[in-house]
Amino acid sequence: MEEVFKQEPQIEEPFYFKAYLAEKVNSVNQALDKVVSFKEPQKIHEAMRYSLLAGGKRVFPVLCMAACELVGGEESVAMPAACAVEMIHAMSLIHDDLPCMDNDDLRRGKPTNHKVFGEAIAVLAGDALLALAFEQIANATHGVSPTRIVRVIGELAKAIGSEGVIAGQVADIQSSGLANVSLEHLEFIHVHKTAALLEGTAVIGAILGGGSDEQAEKLRKIARCIGLLFQVVDDILDVTKSSAELGKTAGKDAIANKATYPKLMSIEKSREFAENLNQEAKHQLVGFDPEKAAPLISLTNYLASRQN
């Protein structure tokens, strides 16, 4: 059976990816469900679970595990880190949705965290998820040298900090409502706000999988492309799809007079840009074992062609 799969990678690829994705998402969901159980105080753990187990594409944990496997590591060594990056992602969405930030009522088709639990608990649920992310990596990662675990924590913390994700959030807030935002500024926002955590995610996957520094840096480039690709597609979907189709408020960029790729470079050019990023990401995978690179190629295609 194994032999048959190996002989037909091209033919099996689209179907293989769906199964691969479903299996990874399932493993992560099970792990997250176990880590954030119904503990005391109930309210905070309910709030953490509400956002963490509300579905979502699980792009971060899948990328983390795919990067780990790309360089020859086992899924299990990356699982705590995969859970951690999803926790950080959830935390950043909870805080981003707050009335003092984006003031969003809807996320993944459900009321946002603060709408259900109140603002105070939402702030704390975010803080708790951030702490738990580091706790998970430090206490639950097995089969990796402590030296690599320390590197992973340093890399991830830097990625989400004031010169990473948060730098992008600040730049985003500061440009909000401005009449003229340059393409350069828009790219700064997305390289930090969206790509930085993906970069950190891919790099720590590579470190945990036993990858070389060179491999980790290639994965950083791939993740940056994926990050920008994700954002361009998001901007395109915001103007071309309905709230029902997206599971979140559509058209809000235009209402908020937000700088977006379609606004600054037209929808057509945005689609071209997305395609270039898709190609560049895949170009970085040349030289890796093709079988192990297949999930990342498919993941990139999947993000490029997603409809919500």
Place this chain on the structure above:
Amino acid sequence: MEEVFKQEPQIEEPFYFKAYLAEKVNSVNQALDKVVSFKEPQKIHEAMRYSLLAGGKRVFPVLCMAACELVGGEESVAMPAACAVEMIHAMSLIHDDLPCMDNDDLRRGKPTNHKVFGEAIAVLAGDALLALAFEQIANATHGVSPTRIVRVIGELAKAIGSEGVIAGQVADIQSSGLANVSLEHLEFIHVHKTAALLEGTAVIGAILGGGSDEQAEKLRKIARCIGLLFQVVDDILDVTKSSAELGKTAGKDAIANKATYPKLMSIEKSREFAENLNQEAKHQLVGFDPEKAAPLISLTNYLASRQN
């Protein structure tokens, strides 16, 4: 000279502690100033610096270094962690002061972070300080085995998470305004909200200093006493001092109808309780090198007798 000091530890003690404290606070302030410099984006680093370098007692970093030195470690190995715990402390104050939480306008005699920078930046400054804390420990700790660094990160993350500090904050929010809060519930709040980070701080100091598990656990007990002591004294000061004397709004516990030790057990009994905690903390230090234990004894006395 060294000999003379050793011969007169009792006589030198009060003066020695002031000098010790001043030197430690100075080292920490210099390190914090260096770590959070005026980088881009300026606004977020300004906001982080505003709360982090606004003075304060620096009890957390001093405890971290004192614990490290108690078990025979050098100050330098604990410095990144000492900065980290102060960052976490600052983050928790920034988020605690938000309108959706305690809604405080004044902190350490100055307007609170969100009053100066707005709520969105205040939320993000807290998040960034939390991330930077872990980055510091992971990337800047030298002269300690990676195994111990991983333990430190796991310990600290657990201390501040949903079963540590945040459990206390949630219990505090939930009991706010309630007519009947039991002494047991009040202790749950303070053991988590105040003592958990001090416990984590002392334990990681011991781990970084090369201490045994037994020594780390003794330091955990000491820190719990110090944490409760700090809170009882805080409650007492809130009813006995003015805003000017405290550098923050006085009498707010009564206005908010908050459960406090003086309210639940009288001021007299609260003072007795504080004295017992002071004695218990010092009792745990029996068996350690008396010279190395002196700073912790003095720190405990200092917290017991503080006037603001």
